[in-house]
Amino acid sequence: MTLEETLNDLLVKLFKDILEVEAKCLITEEFADISYNDMHIIEAIGVEEPRNMKTVANMMSVTTGTLTRAIDALCEKGYVVRRRSEEDKRVVKLCLTDKGKSAYYHHEQFHRQMIKNISSEMTDKEAEVLIYALAKVVDFFQLNYYDTDEEAEFVDWANINNE
Amino acid sequence: MTLEETLNDLLVKLFKDILEVEAKCLITEEFADISYNDMHIIEAIGVEEPRNMKTVANMMSVTTGTLTRAIDALCEKGYVVRRRSEEDKRVVKLCLTDKGKSAYYHHEQFHRQMIKNISSEMTDKEAEVLIYALAKVVDFFQLNYYDTDEEAEFVDWANINNE
DNA sequence: AAAAATATCTTGACAATCAAACTATTTGGA
DNA sequence: TCCAAATAGTTTGATTGTCAAGATATTTTT
Numbered sequence: 001m002t003l004e005e006t007l008n009d010l011l012v013k014l015f016k017d018i019l020e021v022e023a024k025c026l027i028t029e030e031f032a033d034i035s036y037n038d039m040h041i042i043e044a045i046g047v048e049e050p051r052n053m054k055t056v057a058n059m060m061s062v063t064t065g066t067l068t069r070a071i072d073a074l075c076e077k078g079y080v081v082r083r084r085s086e087e088d089k090r091v092v093k094l095c096l097t098d099k100g101k102s103a104y105y106h107h108e109q110f111h112r113q114m115i116k117n118i119s120s121e122m123t124d125k126e127a128e129v130l131i132y133a134l135a136k137v138v139d140f141f142q143l144n145y146y147d148t149d150e151e152a153e154f155v156d157w158a159n160i161n162n163e
Numbered sequence: 164m165t166l167e168e169t170l171n172d173l174l175v176k177l178f179k180d181i182l183e184v185e186a187k188c189l190i191t192e193e194f195a196d197i198s199y200n201d202m203h204i205i206e207a208i209g210v211e212e213p214r215n216m217k218t219v220a221n222m223m224s225v226t227t228g229t230l231t232r233a234i235d236a237l238c239e240k241g242y243v244v245r246r247r248s249e250e251d252k253r254v255v256k257l258c259l260t261d262k263g264k265s266a267y268y269h270h271e272q273f274h275r276q277m278i279k280n281i282s283s284e285m286t287d288k289e290a291e292v293l294i295y296a297l298a299k300v301v302d303f304f305q306l307n308y309y310d311t312d313e314e315a316e317f318v319d320w321a322n323i324n325n326e
Numbered sequence: 327a328a329a330a331a332t333a334t335c336t337t338g339a340c341a342a343t344c345a346a347a348c349t350a351t352t353t354g355g356a
Numbered sequence: 357t358c359c360a361a362a363t364a365g366t367t368t369g370a371t372t373g374t375c376a377a378g379a380t381a382t383t384t385t386t
Contacts, residue, residue: 017304141180
């Protein structure tokens, strides 16, 4: 197996693992009435300044129509409240309730613990190199796939060699 | 920002990026009639020995009922054929058609290209360390979250410290 | 003031998903 | 040998996540 194949296998496995483990860890008894997806909406709303629909929809890469439905359910269940903005009456500000904040911190705690466990597996030096390498990869993605904030232009990687 | 926070941010970004980029790259004109999900079913079926429903459903972490529907659509569209097993007539063997194989190789090509681009960004030494670190992380997940092949037992990471 | 842009919501249509019930087949006792 | 249990897959009914397109209200631009 080449270095490339190994790297690919590892990334694929890591993806599957993290996704699966996160799903299982987030949806506990306490938060049994919300989904993995809901949890990420709660994360996107955050505990800082209230965010509006458009902003959160963009963070989640969905349309505002899609988000409207999700937020309907989260309001119903008491995780989120909508507040009309005073300055611009078209705008809806999304805020987490205490219950919503509690879910937010539950999620945050999962990430903290996961990272803590991961980094306990390696030395500081190793962690640094890992961070350096990952940063390079992320930079690469940002540079090659995203046109700043506007519409992304995607390279057809799968056809780079045979067109 | 601590080392831990940085690592977390990088993993989260990497996840989002790869997911988004892969979705865009896989669904090209040629394969416009199938989804990201379909593409991964095709990947799971593979080009080696035909696999049965149960096996592919397990690989995809979905029920066989869910897979039945997806395979119905893929057969309809000419990517997959079902064949009853001779030895055990309950079993259905899934095989890719030529069109299905072509989609399979399209996906494979995407991964190759992505990895090639990623590793062109770093030296061999860096790649080795990255692989070493990722392998540790994957091992950790396997060890702590999966009970060999059977039902997984999940540690409640989010509550490890406060129960 | 009228037109254009913006933020959100509503509606109708799909795709993905699960659980539970069902069919067909095989296997493992008694 | 024969029946009960297990197994592989399908069907059904319900839910969720999603989008596009159209509707509404508000703000901005001309």
